[in-house]
Amino acid sequence: MTGTLGLLRLVLRRDRTIMPLWVLVLGILPYVYVTGFETLFGTAQERIHYAQISAANAGFIGLYGPLHGDSLGELTVWRGGFLPVMIGLAALLMVVRHTRADEEAGRTELIRAGVVGRFAPLAAAVLATVLACTVMGVIVAVTLIGEGLPAEGSIALAVSYAVSGWLFAGVGAVTAQISDSGRQARAMAVLVLGVSYVLRMGGDISALGGGRLDWMSWLSPIGWVHRVFPFGADDWWPVALVVVLTLATVGASAYLLTRRDLGGGLLAGRLGPATAAASLRSPITLAWRLHRGLLFSWTAGFAALGLVFGGVSTSVAQLAEDSDSMSKIFSQLGGTDSVMDAYFASIAQTCAVIISCYAVQAALRIRDEEQTGHAEPVLSTDVTRWAWAGSHLVFALFGPAAALLAEGVVAGVVHGDPGPVVASVLAQLPAVWVLAGVAMLLIGAVPKLAAAAWAVVAVAFLILIVGPLVQADQWVLDISPFTHVPHLPGAGFTAVPLLILTLIAAVLGGAGLIALRRRDLPV
Amino acid sequence: MADAIDVEGLIKRFGAVTALDGLDLRVATGEVHGFLGPNGAGKTTAIRVLLGLMRADGGSARLLGGDPWADATALHRRLAYVPGDVTFWPNLTGGEVIDLLGRLRGGVDRKRRDDLIERFELDPRKKGRAYSKGNRQKVALVAALASDVELLFLDEPTSGLDPLMEEVFREVILEEKRRGDRTVLLSSHILSEVEALCDRLTIIRAGRAVETGTLADLRHLTRTTIRAELTGPVNGLAAIAGVHDLITEDGRVAFDVDAEALEPALKSLVEAGVRSLVSQPPSLEELFLRHYTRDSEAAR
Numbered sequence: 001m002t003g004t005l006g007l008l009r010l011v012l013r014r015d016r017t018i019m020p021l022w023v024l025v026l027g028i029l030p031y032v033y034v035t036g037f038e039t040l041f042g043t044a045q046e047r048i049h050y051a052q053i054s055a056a057n058a059g060f061i062g063l064y065g066p067l068h069g070d071s072l073g074e075l076t077v078w079r080g081g082f083l084p085v086m087i088g089l090a091a092l093l094m095v096v097r098h099t100r101a102d103e104e105a106g107r108t109e110l111i112r113a114g115v116v117g118r119f120a121p122l123a124a125a126v127l128a129t130v131l132a133c134t135v136m137g138v139i140v141a142v143t144l145i146g147e148g149l150p151a152e153g154s155i156a157l158a159v160s161y162a163v164s165g166w167l168f169a170g171v172g173a174v175t176a177q178i179s180d181s182g183r184q185a186r187a188m189a190v191l192v193l194g195v196s197y198v199l200r201m202g203g204d205i206s207a208l209g210g211g212r213l214d215w216m217s218w219l220s221p222i223g224w225v226h227r228v229f230p231f232g233a234d235d236w237w238p239v240a241l242v243v244v245l246t247l248a249t250v251g252a253s254a255y256l257l258t259r260r261d262l263g264g265g266l267l268a269g270r271l272g273p274a275t276a277a278a279s280l281r282s283p284i285t286l287a288w289r290l291h292r293g294l295l296f297s298w299t300a301g302f303a304a305l306g307l308v309f310g311g312v313s314t315s316v317a318q319l320a321e322d323s324d325s326m327s328k329i330f331s332q333l334g335g336t337d338s339v340m341d342a343y344f345a346s347i348a349q350t351c352a353v354i355i356s357c358y359a360v361q362a363a364l365r366i367r368d369e370e371q372t373g374h375a376e377p378v379l380s381t382d383v384t385r386w387a388w389a390g391s392h393l394v395f396a397l398f399g400p401a402a403a404l405l406a407e408g409v410v411a412g413v414v415h416g417d418p419g420p421v422v423a424s425v426l427a428q429l430p431a432v433w434v435l436a437g438v439a440m441l442l443i444g445a446v447p448k449l450a451a452a453a454w455a456v457v458a459v460a461f462l463i464l465i466v467g468p469l470v471q472a473d474q475w476v477l478d479i480s481p482f483t484h485v486p487h488l489p490g491a492g493f494t495a496v497p498l499l500i501l502t503l504i505a506a507v508l509g510g511a512g513l514i515a516l517r518r519r520d521l522p523v
Numbered sequence: 524m525a526d527a528i529d530v531e532g533l534i535k536r537f538g539a540v541t542a543l544d545g546l547d548l549r550v551a552t553g554e555v556h557g558f559l560g561p562n563g564a565g566k567t568t569a570i571r572v573l574l575g576l577m578r579a580d581g582g583s584a585r586l587l588g589g590d591p592w593a594d595a596t597a598l599h600r601r602l603a604y605v606p607g608d609v610t611f612w613p614n615l616t617g618g619e620v621i622d623l624l625g626r627l628r629g630g631v632d633r634k635r636r637d638d639l640i641e642r643f644e645l646d647p648r649k650k651g652r653a654y655s656k657g658n659r660q661k662v663a664l665v666a667a668l669a670s671d672v673e674l675l676f677l678d679e680p681t682s683g684l685d686p687l688m689e690e691v692f693r694e695v696i697l698e699e700k701r702r703g704d705r706t707v708l709l710s711s712h713i714l715s716e717v718e719a720l721c722d723r724l725t726i727i728r729a730g731r732a733v734e735t736g737t738l739a740d741l742r743h744l745t746r747t748t749i750r751a752e753l754t755g756p757v758n759g760l761a762a763i764a765g766v767h768d769l770i771t772e773d774g775r776v777a778f779d780v781d782a783e784a785l786e787p788a789l790k791s792l793v794e795a796g797v798r799s800l801v802s803q804p805p806s807l808e809e810l811f812l813r814h815y816t817r818d819s820e821a822a823r
Contacts, residue, residue: 180652181613271648272615276622286623290612373610377663380574380604380676381627384596520577 003116007124011098015128022090023132026083027139029466030157033076034147036470051075058316058339059346061208062201062309063465065226073153073231076144080157082465084225085197087136087161088168091129092189095172098125101182103263112262119254122176126169126250133165153231156239160228163242167221168193170249177256180265187297194301196220202308209315221245283383287391290369291362295395298358298403302351306407309347310414310421316343341490344411344421351407352428352482353461355400356435360453362396363439367450370522385517389440393509396436401429420489427488430501431481435460437508444515447523527552527587527674527706528573534581535568535730542568544730545582550723552673553703555696557717557724558710561815565730566710567607570676573708574604587674600629603667607678607710609659611651617662618647624666636669642691656683668695675699675707681716689716696720714808726814733814745810746779748803749788754796763787 012019041047051070054060061067064081068074099122102108108121141158145151168189175188203217204226217223224238260266279285316339366389369375378388408425412418439453446452463472463480477483481504484497528550535543542565550556560566571577573586575595584591589598611620621640625631640647643661654662660683667675681689693716699705700720711717717724718738725735734741746767753774760776761769765784770777780788792800 270650271646272619272650274616274618274647276619276626280619280623281626283627289615293614373606373608374612376576376606377604377609377611377624377666378627379576380599380602381624382596382600382629383627518578520571522576 001117001119001123003114003120004123004127007111007116007120008127011124011128014098015094015132019094019128019132023136024139026087026090026161027136028143029083030076030080030140031143031147032466032470033079034072034144034149036466037072037075037079040469040471047072047075054078056208057342058205058208058312059343059350062205062312063346063350065200066204066207068229069232071231073144073149073157074229076149077153077157077230079469081226083161084164084222085193087133087165088171088193088196088222089190091133091165091169092172092175092193093186094129094132095125095169096176096182096185096189098128099173100176100179100185103176104180104182109262119257122173122253122257126173126253129169129172130166133162133169136165137162150231152234156228156230156234156236159239160225160230160242163239163246164222164225166246167242167249170246170253173253174249174256177253177260178266180263184265187294191297191301193222196222198305198308199223200226202312205308205312206315209312211312211315213311283378283387283391284394286378287395290365291392291395291399294358294362295399295402298355298399299406302355302403302407303410305351306410306412307414309344309407310411313340313343313411313415316340338490341420344415344424345487345490347411348408348424348428348488349464349482349485351404351425352432352485353457353464355403355428356432356457356460358403359396359400359432359436360439360457362399363393363436363443364450364453365395366392366440366516367443367447370447373522376522379521385521386513389443389513389516393436393440396439397433400432400436401426404429404432423493424488427493427498428482428485430498430505431485433505434481434501434508437505437512440509440512441515442512444512444517444519447519525552525588526550526585527554528556528708529585530569530573530582531584532582533569533572533579533584535565535572535577536580542730543572543579543582546727546730547732547735548725549735550706550708552706554722555700555707555709555720557721558708558727559712559717559724559811560727564727566727567678568730569727570604570678570708570710574599574602574676601672602674602676603628603670603672604676605660605663605667605678605680607682609663611654611659611662613650613652616648616650617645617654617658620651620662621647621666621669625670628670628672630671631669632671636665639665639669639695642695643688657685657688660684661688664692668699673704673706675705677707677709677711679710679712681711681713689713693719714811726811728814734810741810742804745813746781747785748777748779749792749800750777750802751775751792751800752798753792754798757791757795760788760791763791 037047041050048070051067051074055067064078067078102121111121112118137158140161141154144154144157171192172185172189175185175192179185179188197220199216199220200223203214203220203223206212206216207214217226221242224241227238228235256266280289369392375388379385404425405422408422409418412421415421435453435457438456439450442450442453460480460482463477464482467477467480481501484501486492486494486497526549528548530546530548533543533546534541546565546569548569558566568577572579573584573591575591575598578592586598587601591598615623621636622631625636643665645658645661645665649658660680664680667677681692684692696707697720699707709717709721721738723735723737724741725732727733753776757771757776760766760778763784765781766788767779776792778788
């Protein structure tokens with residue numbers, strides 16, 4: 001452990017921009033929700049009414065988690081139900097960035113050759129992340145108490161957020177030992193997070209309709225976090241459960257570290273073919289080799305999502321039958337005729353924003369290939385820059401299409417009526433493409449800021465989950481391409497916004513390609 | 524025959540930094556041309572401009588009779604490149620990378636590929652991550668040398684290779700040279716390699732060519748070191764322009780002499796009577812050290 005403190009300072013110094021940013025944004029979001037609710041509801045009666053509707057909305061419960069009360073605090077907890085996932089994501093990315101990614105780049109070798117203990121780099125990365133999550137928790141507690149919410153509930157919420165980050169810091173630490181590349185370590189940790197979320201979602205929606213799949217929530221640490229019920233029961237034992245699991249993962253990562261060599265993973269590299277398959281002869285077949293793993297994972301993940309969403313749709317239908325007045329409220333709220341339509345429309349929107357991450361990830365592979373030096377040998381052969389970039393863009397555009405199609409078909413078939421469900425997710429594609437187009441423009445025109453494409457996705461996501469609540473002006477909502485997609489199924493289908501979005505995506509992407517053709521490479 | 528590479532007054536800036544400051548470089552078809560200079564002198568930037576990866580801010584560059592930026596891909600069919608810092612995809616094996624790069628260029632000579640893999644003792648079944656720096660270098664070298672191209676850009680190709688493999692590399696390049704129609708631009712820091720392989724060489728410093736010519740030409744520019752035991756006293760040696768660092772003691776003299784002053788200096792030694800004489804030819808090292816040191820002085 002020698003040198004941990006020094007390395008901790010190094011981690012904090014290297015993360016001095018990005019870390020305070022996510023700590024601050026995620027830390028004040030609950031406060032934003034509270035003030036949003038305060039302006040939204042003139043009277044307690046309105047608030048209770050809203051809570052009653054929301055608690056029965058399967059799409060909302062799926063996205064945010066269960067709602068067990070109608071106080072301002074409980075509504076805030078429920079509305080911020082996606083935050084544990086975002087905090088977990090930020091934490092696992094931070095740990096992998098400072099462990100496996102560093103090791104892969106050869107920086108850890110230099111560090112470890114100094115007077116630095118075997119565990120110091122891992123300990124520093126985990127400590128810094130735990131520290132960041134804790135600071136974020138403090139911001140949550142202080143802002144909520146300052147806004148007049150009960151202290152115990154505010155602290156319970158803050159702690160449940162912080163431990164979500166701790167846990168996924170531990171998960172990132174484990175996957176960083178198992179795989180031998182940062183990319184793979186991130187993918188594995190995100191998979192664990194995604195599975196946790198989907199299990200919680202399936203369990204909660206099922207429980208809502210009295211289904212038999214409610215135990216799924218108990219398999220998920222995200223589900224545990226939701227069982228703290230701040231401002232309500234204020235149960236602390238799920239926190240203890242998460243902390244125990246965190247200690248277990250951190251302990252496991254330290255143990256795994258002793259079982260492997262520096263630079264190596266636990267998954268040993270195997271020998272491969274000595275000659276290339278006859279098909280490996282063009283930029284597009286090379287891109288297929290580089291993208292297929294990601295494509296399969298996302299498509300399989302979305303098919304699994306479809307299974308959950310389709311599977312619980314019977315619970316939603318049940319709910320609608322139980323309460324006739326409820327379905328009237330739904331149709332007023334969502335502008336759609338049925339509870340079912342509102343449910344699938346909100347699912348389609350959620351899926352679209354999530355799959356935008358894949359679109360941006362696949363597009364940024366262009367920049368990644370440039371920075372790692374992989375592009376140089378390819379571009380010094382008979383391959384034009386457009387053919388090279390285009391081969392990756394194919395996956396940024398049609399990879400999300402494949403994943404959305406998988407989700408729509410599986411959910412639709414399980415539900416019993418695939419047509420409208422498939423149409424609802426595929427209608428989101430042009431909006432996803434706009435974000436891929438933004439990524440391409442950044443890669444071509446301002447390559448050093450290409451990673452800002454993630455910020456654009458984050459903004460679209462924030463607008464989706466916060467925008468309507470804080471009653472943001474229409475022009476703010478209009479920034480997100482997802483605002484312009486017709487709410488299918490239910491709302492009338494109009495092709496014009498989809499055509500315009502496609503056109504915008506094409507213009508952005510085309511401008512990016514032209515800029516890429518004209519600039520130096522690598523920069 | 525036209526020059527394979529013809530660069531005049533090439534300028535390339537990165538913001539405030541001028542990487543190439545009026546570079547001149549001429550490489551005749553069929554020759555192996557050494558490209559030398561201290562780290563950061565602009566060698567890699569010059570190669571990237573010639574590959575059309577970077578766009579020059581000024582000057583002219585012709586490559587195999589074409590424009591490196593506008594005709595990039597057409598020219599790339601006729602050349603191969605070994606980057607200085609090679610990394611390949613972690614999930615592709617060395618053999619796959621060699622085949623892929625060869626096919627992207629228009630085709631691989633199967634027999635030559637296998638022959639090169641054997642000579643460089645490369646295991647083509649390993650995946651990108653499992654290769655050491657030297658082995659990655661071998662993958663890039665085999666990929667470049669296995670295709671039938673007119674021009675090879677080799678950016679410090681032997682960095683990371685062990686001495687045995689360096690020897691193999693030299694043999695292969697000498698074989699290429701004997702074919703007579705392959706041009707090679709070889710950037711290197713290893714002077715014995717340059718001495719063994721190159722017909723002509725260019726030394727660049729701070730983005731500008733400071734010397735260019737055959738090795739013999741360049742040698743001419745340096746001083747020979749002479750030590751002699753004399754039978755009688757020597758006169759007038761110190762007065763000859765071009766004699767430097769003269770030391771005389773007990774009938775022994777030692778001095779450095781410029782090429783053009785060699786004859787008068789030897790004459791005056793002979794007049795004094797020579798008992799023994801050792802002359803040391805100028806080494807390439809001295810030549811480089813002179814340029815490299817001047818560079819660090821200029822930087823100061």
